[in-house]
Amino acid sequence: MSTAPRSRRARPAKPALTREGIVTAAVAILRAEGLRKVTMRRLAQELDTGPASLYVYVRNTDELHAAVLDELLGTVAPAPAEGDWRERLEKVLTAYTAMLLQHPSLARSALTAWPSGPNYLRLIETLLDLLRSGGVPREQAAWGVDLLLQHATATAAEHAGGDSQGDRQALTRALREAPADTHPHIAASADALLSGTPEARLSWAFQALINGIEHTAVPH
Amino acid sequence: MSTAPRSRRARPAKPALTREGIVTAAVAILRAEGLRKVTMRRLAQELDTGPASLYVYVRNTDELHAAVLDELLGTVAPAPAEGDWRERLEKVLTAYTAMLLQHPSLARSALTAWPSGPNYLRLIETLLDLLRSGGVPREQAAWGVDLLLQHATATAAEHAGGDSQGDRQALTRALREAPADTHPHIAASADALLSGTPEARLSWAFQALINGIEHTAVPH
DNA sequence: ACCTGAACACCGTTCAAGT
């Protein structure tokens, strides 16, 4: 009984391939299994076709990943309307970073495959707006946006990949065990080098970046 | 005559596998063919053995890449003895970035697989020394080192991978074509967003980071 | 124009078996 077909086909008709459908399927695989599984072959399997078919709509794997990021960028909370411009700036950047931290491997690929979709432009516009409202000169604000977005992306990307926990632990040990005669500063600063929650360090980093952008003139 | 063996074997005796020998061979492949070819299989072929043999000395591919970076770190010029602490700081950081820029894919993997070898520790010690000599408080200097190294690594990593040129071009177009009514700041700042040589931007970024580190207190 | 099967040229990692 359970195997009796309800129509001529047991499954819904295979939908036509579109770029949008491909990206949607890619996002679904990302959420369920991570970016490592968002491969041409796995995606083709999901869409009930062969990998070669996807190349009509997507140039290569990198472009596919960039499209996926653009899609997720639409879910990032916009800047809060209330508060000091610095606070608001930090909030947007934190929200962007938090989204990337849910998919660190995507952040890693975003560092290389630059997004250029509507959602990314909207984010740039927001950051420029906030910096300008804080009185930051136009050139500094423009170069500063790059710095802020790069920091957010790189911070998330650091959490990608296999054994980053293990590597971090190795560095922690190396810092704690550095002999004071050859590495006096490390020995004196070991605690400070390793202190702070990730949230506290991210917040401090954004504040330092904002202060630096404010106080550093662009050449010429 | 040319094919006559000079001893029982035509080739020198196969050297015993060591971790050091593996890393050396990996560096050679990196220089000749790029990180993409530094794979377990390719490396095994180079060392005239099977890929499984390498797993006695190296946990996995990520660890191999980290060891390669540590090796290259030894070639980075030390800090100049002369000059203002800011200038000296910028020089070391620029030298480190330049090395990574010769192997951007290695920078990409360094963002995830943290180095912890002697050369990396030496670099951290140098950066701490310079920041402290500029009067930066210990905690700020410690957190700042992270920020500076991350920026250098991420900047180099951005140049890794396939079609980053193409992606960059797409972003350039998107910024230039952003309509002024929906994206007034981008429209007004398009030139500034795209101005400056990579060198000028890197130099500005390091200065902004240093200024930010100087002017931003660590919480608590 | 779009879609496909099949092929080319690779991967990382594990494991049982050897020395």
Place this chain on the structure above:
DNA sequence: ACCTGAACACCGTTCAAGT
């Protein structure tokens, strides 16, 4: 303990052939 062949379970991308 160290080393290995062979296997498992995958990859991206291209191309000639079909519809």
